[in-house]
Amino acid sequence: MAAVSETIQTIARLTPLSDVLAMVDLEVKPVTPRTVDLSAAQGRTLAADAMSRARPNVSIAMLDGWAIAADLTLGAGGYTPALLMQTPTRIEVGQPMPPDTDSVAPFDAIKVMNGRAHALMTINPGDGVLAAGGDCDPAIPLRRAGDRLSLTDVAAFASAGIARITVREPRIRVLPLRGSAITNAAARLILGDIERRGGAGRLDDPGRDLGAILGAESADAIVVIGGTGNGRNDNSVQTLGREAWLAVHGIAMTPGETAALGFATQRPVLMLPGRLDAALAVWLLVGRRILERLAATTHHKDADPLETLPLARKVTSTVGLNEVVPVRRVGGKAEPLAVRYLPLSALTRSDGWILVPADSEGYSEGTDVAVRPWP
Numbered sequence: 001m002a003a004v005s006e007t008i009q010t011i012a013r014l015t016p017l018s019d020v021l022a023m024v025d026l027e028v029k030p031v032t033p034r035t036v037d038l039s040a041a042q043g044r045t046l047a048a049d050a051m052s053r054a055r056p057n058v059s060i061a062m063l064d065g066w067a068i069a070a071d072l073t074l075g076a077g078g079y080t081p082a083l084l085m086q087t088p089t090r091i092e093v094g095q096p097m098p099p100d101t102d103s104v105a106p107f108d109a110i111k112v113m114n115g116r117a118h119a120l121m122t123i124n125p126g127d128g129v130l131a132a133g134g135d136c137d138p139a140i141p142l143r144r145a146g147d148r149l150s151l152t153d154v155a156a157f158a159s160a161g162i163a164r165i166t167v168r169e170p171r172i173r174v175l176p177l178r179g180s181a182i183t184n185a186a187a188r189l190i191l192g193d194i195e196r197r198g199g200a201g202r203l204d205d206p207g208r209d210l211g212a213i214l215g216a217e218s219a220d221a222i223v224v225i226g227g228t229g230n231g232r233n234d235n236s237v238q239t240l241g242r243e244a245w246l247a248v249h250g251i252a253m254t255p256g257e258t259a260a261l262g263f264a265t266q267r268p269v270l271m272l273p274g275r276l277d278a279a280l281a282v283w284l285l286v287g288r289r290i291l292e293r294l295a296a297t298t299h300h301k302d303a304d305p306l307e308t309l310p311l312a313r314k315v316t317s318t319v320g321l322n323e324v325v326p327v328r329r330v331g332g333k334a335e336p337l338a339v340r341y342l343p344l345s346a347l348t349r350s351d352g353w354i355l356v357p358a359d360s361e362g363y364s365e366g367t368d369v370a371v372r373p374w375p
Contacts, residue, residue, distance in 0.1 A: 011250035104128030146298030170294035179206035226274035277342035326350035
């Protein structure tokens with residue numbers, strides 16, 4: 001159990017979320033790239049453009065049929081077959097195209113009788129053929145540095161013969177300060193999101209000494225859950241201020257007002273409240289930004305999909321606070337389920353969440369809102 005603090009942690013002011021994110025962008029630097037086997041690259045962010053040799057290196061057939069020069073079939077049809085001077089060569093998928101051919105005709109497009117071949121339809125140049133370099137152009141990256149790799153990317157790289165790739169994979173330690181069901185659940189949730197979004201997470205046992213973890217060099221960032229309020233046993237923010245640099249205590253968002261951000265040398269330390277809803281909200285808005293800065297992620301094809309729906313009823317919010325609001329999809333509309341405190345039942349019943357910005361008093365009924373999925 002954490003020691004009882006002699007002084008109460010207090011929040012002098014709530015720092016605007018925009019200022020916190022600007023600090024993250026300024027202070028958090030990308031981690032050192034490393035080369036990994038392609039099998040371990042899914043979800044990771046490329047540190048260098050992914051290039052491939054020209055594939056295929058010659059034109060190949062894309063279907064089983066007859067290799068032919070398309071201009072020999074010009075005007076051919078079922079009632080006006082075109083006589084071919086010689087019988088075309090049969091070809092199978094993946095085989096190189098014979099010289100002086102540019103197309104593959106389906107088997108039923110060519111009729112061979114008594115040693116003479118007729119085209120029964122007009123074939124277009126390039127039909128059924130993958131041109132040299134058609135799969136991979138060596139001058140064009142498959143994906144660029146800053147892109148986060150999807151499963152499809154990895155499969156395409158493997159098909160292109162790429163075995164190893166250079167990525168950035170931030171190492172993030174997650175520490176639930178107390179071994180409660182809530183902080184443990186929040187820790188596992190965040191750990192899973194870290195792994196899904198390209199980081200390498202490590203879950204520390206509850207009760208580990210925070211000061212020792214702040215001084216360790218075994219992580220690129222640290223996420224601490226609990227101890228950010230002004231309770232008798234809350235002293236995690238004081239420890240951060242004593243052992244490292246406390247940049248922010250109190251963020252203008254709800255839930256999650258008591259969150260803190262600091263740095264141990266160059267490593268960001270994000271301190272989340274001990275409530276599940278608050279920890280989740282701060283992670284979504286600040287933690288993910290830290291992870292993306294560490295990985296130097298600029299684009300990912302599996303980015304959170306946005307669904308725009310009209311609000312089923314109005315949402316009232318406090319000006320100056322960014323507010324995370326769970327919503328469920330009902331009759332083609334987004335129904336808000338809770339504000340400020342998000343009960344567990346609201347999290348489980350909701351289909352996603354919306355963000356009310358700090359400069360807004362809320363949204364009126366019928367306003368189109370962007371619904372984002374939970375982790």
